[in-house]
Amino acid sequence: MKLKLERRVAPSQIMQYLSPLLAVGLTALTGLCMFIAMGKDPATAFYVFAVQPIENLYGVGELLIKASPLILIGLGLAVGFRANVWNIGAEGQLTVGVIFSGVVALHYGPQGGSWVLPAMVVAGAFGGMLWSAIPAFLRTRFNANEILTSLMLTYVAQLWLSYLIYGPWRDPNGFNFPQSEPLAPSALFPILIEGTRLNASVLITLAAVVFTWFILKRSFVGYQLQVVGLSEPAARYAGFNGRRAVWIAMLAGGVASGIAGVGEIAGPLGQLFPTASPGYGFAAIIVAFLGRLQPIGIVLGGLLISLLYLSGEAAQMTLNLPSAITGLFQGVLLFFLLGADILITYRIRVIPGTVKLKKVTA
């Protein structure tokens, strides 16, 4: 008996929605096997991973506040991926967003004023945009691969922030810990729900979801990006400006990442640390894929990855597993997702073994 991959006549619509679910299921299965192999009770592990993090209001707030930057960055990246522009440096753009908004927060925050927070958002967006403009420029002008340039810039950005936090921005009253002084109240997002850390930055994300949906589905610009991503010669034939597409794609990711960074320091963190985020810039790549580069899917994907982050923390506390398990599961999930996608264009056929017919002699 053999399994054969046979090309479908037309891509399966159902599988477009099913394959992320299949990937999640397979990841969960892998996780269960891992737990059994490590001697942990699978039922407890499942509870810790899937249920415990969100069993109370605070937990739900955590879920949303972690999902917010993931979704925001994921939206920005999805715009880019559609146009075949691979912005892998979102983490760096987030970092520079933190730096730029940090300038505003640390210098003007203590004086107060309702303009501080919006200024921070603008500064953060600008910072992220600047950092993503560099790879965009290098690609459109010199044809340099944006994956490598944006990634290199991520390392540079992290070193930059590290220098600032260990140096000029170190909190004088912080017992020499590498952290900035806490941000003044005027530099923080207001909390939306009492008893949680859920703050107003999620509203920005919500607006971004609607805005992105419009751009991608209804606008001519979104269509042009799609064509550029699907077929470069067709885009050139149609006269769609490939360079402009690269700029839009990269800047979208940069702005989103920068604002997400502001959301972190003006939100749950409340101050600046040498690492701007627990890898949201990279996790957002998975969110974008999980969500099939569609806004609704990205929301769902963001919630799932956010849950995975919380699970990691819960696992560390309750199951005594390293929190790095989050990264492991993220990778596994992406693998399964990429693998399951084959079922969209191919189907599996089972070929039964050939039965030898005996010749009938009269």
Place this chain on the structure above:
Amino acid sequence: MTGPVGIAFPDGTPRLELRGICKRYPSVLANDQINLKVAPGEIHAVLGENGAGKSTLMKVIYGLVKPDAGELIWGGEAVAVTSPAQAQRLGIGMVFQHFSLFETLTVVQNIALGMTGKPDLGTLSAQIVAVSERYGLPVDPSRLVHTMSVGERQRVEIIRALLLNPRLLIMDEPTSVLTPQAVERLFETLRQLSDDGCSILYISHKLHEIKALCHAATVMRAGRVTGVCDPRQESPRSMARMMVGADLPVCRPSSIAAGTERCLVVDKLTRAADSAFGTALDQIDLVVHAGEIVGIAGVSGNGQKELLTALSGETPIPEKGRIELLGRPVGCTDPLTRRRLGLCFVPEERLGRGAVPTLTLAENALLTAHDSGMVKGGLLNFGAITAFTHRCIEGFQVKCGGPDAEARSLSGGNLQKFIIGREVLQKPKVLIVSQPTWGVDVGAAAFIRQTLIDLRNTGTAILVISEELDELFEICDSISVMVKGRLSKPIATAETDLTEIGLMMTGLSQRHDGHAAQRGSGDRQ
């Protein structure tokens, strides 16, 4: 009675026989109970239009594709050809329509790759030279392939196949890349091979060539064999009937005279090659008037691609030369600007350039026709898009699953009709078409040619670039020839013939524009 492979059998056993070959793909039955017999030393044509299943059948014989049913009998013995390597061992060679050559390697390296074992390159070079001299196919073994013209590359492919001493040689549409003179030389080579006892399977849809060359013909239509005949006894018309199932449609020629307005003017266009594998353009002069069809003949690889991208705006030209559209200079503008001025363009690559394969027909209509009311304030107007697509599908007889069918689900002919329809519906003042009926079935081809003639009669200036000389003679008012980046002065179609144009394509003729005479022989194509 069998003997070693390669010896002619006195009892008339065919060299190759196919019985009941079937091959099904998910969306089409490519081969349906195919029977075929090729005698030793026979030049046997497999005749059929695009999509008839000829290529699939050849791939079955050569071991690239496994048939679902049927037998292959070689020299009287049933064999299963499981790979090209095994086909070669049996003595079957194949020259593909689209060459399998590696550009950055030399001729001898390329040929060495095609052979099993580790041949010594020096000995191999000597063998290449010997074969090339014997059959009149001049080739330099140490040349890098990317420096060679299309005709030269085909010679490499043929020599590669001949070096394996085949008893059956399959040639898949070999003349689509050759000038008429080069076709003649190829035929001499093939006749010599046939005299030496090698059978030849000659795949083509060109009736005149088959009549001139072949001893026998098997005609295929829609995956089945519709007839076996001797082309020397048949007329092109009777063979066409077997091929198409009806009489070949004929275009109604136009009697309206051309206009006088100079819609497209190209003046001394010069451009360096934009890649290592490209051709430079040299002082191109071209005028297309309203209500006229100007044709450019030439084997591809002589600068047509570069001229087209300069005209469409996909690569803006630097300083030298001038392009004018309806009196306005457009040399540095992008395709969108030129479209707004009234230029429409049908490229030779349907899937991947003229249309995006995974998008629907409606989405592909948006690709170039977006100025026809489909975009309002930056947002898409789905109603207008669907309406346009319907008009295109109905007006141009596009057989498809509706506006939501993916572009790649259409057959070549239908997709081409859609693309041409999309451009024509935009009421262009100038239309440029490249290879309008390449890979298109006969019915759609005739429809497309008639569409162009009708469009001409409404006053549109049309430029057609095509490798099919018959087509150009059928629809064009005048023909120019493109050779090595230079364009000849146009000649009225009525005042010239195939031979003369063919000569011009090799660069030998006097009527070629008064530039420095081409050095070198007709070897240069």
Place this chain on the structure above:
Amino acid sequence: MDTLSAIVIATLVAGTPLVYAGLGELVTEKSGMLNLGVEGMMLFGAVTAFAVTHATHNLWLGVLFAAFAGAVLAAIFALLTLTLKANQVASGLALAIFGAGASAFLGKPYVGVALAREPSELAAWVSGIPLIGSTLVLLHPLIYLSWAAFGGVFWFLYRTRAGLVLRAVGESPASAHSIGYPVNTVRLYAVLFGGAMAGIAGAYLAVVYTSLWVEGMTAGRGWIALALVVFATWRPERVLLGAYLFGGMTTVQLFAQGAGIPVPPEMMSALPYLATIVVLVLISRNPTLVQLNAPASLGKLFHGEA
């Protein structure tokens, strides 16, 4: 020991992981496969080497297992891209993310653990060689092996038929397939080789360059190796050159800090990354150069016949 030899040795030492990873990715890309997961394969190799060496006190066993670990990860990439026809860029990224996550997870028990340095019999014997022995022994055997690997890759690609086939597959898989070569098999071997080499590079970092395991210790070297292959226009001798140029950059950083030059250490650390961007731009801006040297089918999906 004078400064010049110190610089040379430091450069060689720092450049070696890039040599291994770069040569491995070169072979992979020559076959037309773009494997962006080098960073992940290196990390996975690093943690494997550390764990095995720690357990067995045998460095060579650690390196061997690291090569195997890298190849396993590369096999996942091959499965996704060759069999399941997934996008190569996305699959490579997935590999990088997985490798980082898996190595962090598996390496948790080893953080802060030091590897015991065993005195090597081989080293003692080599330093006994008259005249050159004392110099030879300054470099770890893996560095010499990296040179052998370079020689091997060069000879393979340009002097053997198998190498010619690999290059042909990378240039035009369709043509290679119609001649009858097993395109996917060739690519699989190339990918596995790249994985093994990346694993060895990671092993070198974890058990030779340092004797520690730190999460994410490759610090982007895998990505730099990818840029290196482009910078080298896919020629092995230039990969070697580029690897040592980058190694030199790391050395400069160390010496500048040692010499007391008042530049913030983070800025010096940023040099290799900035340098990578610069070289990438320098090479990419010449499209003809790239077109003539890059494997034409790099990163594109190949559909085999039914």
